[in-house]
Amino acid sequence: MAEPGLQPIERSPLYVVVAERLRNFIESENLKPGDRLLPERELAEQLGVSRTSVRQALTAMRVMGLIDVRPGAGAYLQRPPADLVPSLAAEVAKAEVDHPMIWEVREGVEVQAARLAARRRTDADLAAMSEALELMAGSIEGGGDGVDGDRLFHRAVIAAAHNELLSQLVEELGDMVDRTSEVSLTLPGRAPRSLAVHREILAAIEAADEPEAAERMRRHIAESANSVVSG
Amino acid sequence: MAEPGLQPIERSPLYVVVAERLRNFIESENLKPGDRLLPERELAEQLGVSRTSVRQALTAMRVMGLIDVRPGAGAYLQRPPADLVPSLAAEVAKAEVDHPMIWEVREGVEVQAARLAARRRTDADLAAMSEALELMAGSIEGGGDGVDGDRLFHRAVIAAAHNELLSQLVEELGDMVDRTSEVSLTLPGRAPRSLAVHREILAAIEAADEPEAAERMRRHIAESANSVVSG
DNA sequence: CTGGCCCATTGGCTCGACCACTTTACCACC
DNA sequence: GGTGGTAAAGTGGTCGAGCCAATGGGCCAG
Numbered sequence: 458m459a460e461p462g463l464q465p466i467e468r469s470p471l472y473v474v475v476a477e478r479l480r481n482f483i484e485s486e487n488l489k490p491g492d493r494l495l496p497e498r499e500l501a502e503q504l505g506v507s508r509t510s511v512r513q514a515l516t517a518m519r520v521m522g523l524i525d526v527r528p529g530a531g532a533y534l535q536r537p538p539a540d541l542v543p544s545l546a547a548e549v550a551k552a553e554v555d556h557p558m559i560w561e562v563r564e565g566v567e568v569q570a571a572r573l574a575a576r577r578r579t580d581a582d583l584a585a586m587s588e589a590l591e592l593m594a595g596s597i598e599g600g601g602d603g604v605d606g607d608r609l610f611h612r613a614v615i616a617a618a619h620n621e622l623l624s625q626l627v628e629e630l631g632d633m634v635d636r637t638s639e640v641s642l643t644l645p646g647r648a649p650r651s652l653a654v655h656r657e658i659l660a661a662i663e664a665a666d667e668p669e670a671a672e673r674m675r676r677h678i679a680e681s682a683n684s685v686v687s688g
Numbered sequence: 689m690a691e692p693g694l695q696p697i698e699r700s701p702l703y704v705v706v707a708e709r710l711r712n713f714i715e716s717e718n719l720k721p722g723d724r725l726l727p728e729r730e731l732a733e734q735l736g737v738s739r740t741s742v743r744q745a746l747t748a749m750r751v752m753g754l755i756d757v758r759p760g761a762g763a764y765l766q767r768p769p770a771d772l773v774p775s776l777a778a779e780v781a782k783a784e785v786d787h788p789m790i791w792e793v794r795e796g797v798e799v800q801a802a803r804l805a806a807r808r809r810t811d812a813d814l815a816a817m818s819e820a821l822e823l824m825a826g827s828i829e830g831g832g833d834g835v836d837g838d839r840l841f842h843r844a845v846i847a848a849a850h851n852e853l854l855s856q857l858v859e860e861l862g863d864m865v866d867r868t869s870e871v872s873l874t875l876p877g878r879a880p881r882s883l884a885v886h887r888e889i890l891a892a893i894e895a896a897d898e899p900e901a902a903e904r905m906r907r908h909i910a911e912s913a914n915s916v917v918s919g
Numbered sequence: 920c921t922g923g924c925c926c927a928t929t930g931g932c933t934c935g936a937c938c939a940c941t942t943t944a945c946c947a948c949c
Numbered sequence: 950g951g952t953g954g955t956a957a958a959g960t961g962g963t964c965g966a967g968c969c970a971a972t973g974g975g976c977c978a979g
Contacts, residue, residue, distance in 0.1 A: 470757075471932070472747065496960060507933045509740065512961085516703065516744050517751045528701075528961045529941035558851040565800025565854065573792060620789040623796065629860065701962070727929060738964040743930085759930045760971035 472513035560682035571674035573618035582617035602642040641681040703744035791913035802905035804849035806898040813848035872912040
């Protein structure tokens, strides 16, 4: 793992730079959908790169839906760059686990999930949550950090909310949630503490106590966040 | 324009075919995130195409977020292809405005946004929110339903949270939020009532009262949901 | 055990060549 | 004037060779 404060040096491929340059050109020239870009050979000459790199950039832009490429005719702007807001996936990928905004989003989403889980949990939901906690406890007793059980527990709470849109939203957040949990759990004392709080959350969900489940989850997220962000 | 019944013959670029073939391979081999693909030269040989075409396909897949390409090391599956089904977008598209789950998600996200807005709002944020309410009020006084002002207000609250991830998440939800608000506001009495509650929310945000802002927003969402779902 | 070096492999990029398709211009014929 | 045919120029698509930068693993010396 990288040392605290040191980040891996990321070097963008040339085609990414070219695509960015083209995007800026489109915006600065105020091009409209339907407008045609310069030919590949011309772009390569003006940008001082090979045509292959230009083509790769155009491929990327095509996949993003920015341009429409017609063989023999040229590349045409399909959608203004402004329409292509940075995707959630991009935000997820660049988010660092010690950045507070991740935890804030988790709080919004998972507290709501806990509340809904308390309202809608089935026996199967409760069993899945219990099982996850047993897995987590077994790992911790064996000297591990309980990461797998932790992930299963959080996912089980989301599932117990029985809100497909919320589930999909969490799926979109993908690795981010897992990464933040892993980092938190590896800190001294965090794993047993998390397990204890998970049990409290489960008890509140089982008791169908919505405010309690929400509050327990909120505190859990806040504690974990504090351990990572300040630690 | 083509005659009725006759469609333009579309021919996919080779790299699109290659990307599709790779995607099928990933699925049929049940590859997991972190698994490494074959090297470019190997893929080119097995697929009987040039390495350039393979590279273009990999570029496309990289832009889609499917793979992570590391120079010197190889290309690694980042997300399963199934994840790239616009699942959230699909859920958004098919969600009906009177389905409770939309409102539940809105509650989770927008209550958190209101809380954070109360913590972080700037003078510019407050001005934007006020302006939105003025627009909304003007529309209502003129017999309209205040939809534009409503949308601007909610967006301004999200922006005032100053959490980029949360903003992106709301962007992903896209039309859904707007649609639910529009339906709600067109119901008798809803527009003036919403405007009044918006003002309360703004007051709490201005007062930097996080719990109050959160609670006001929660009630606002719940009221609106009740008017649509039960109405 | 650690650090340095070497080598094989991998992706990144350039370049030139050729092919398929599109667009434009021109001409002949009705 | 309208239609069809042809040629040339321009555009994107694909191929393959070559070389460089980065990565990962193995080996050896201190």
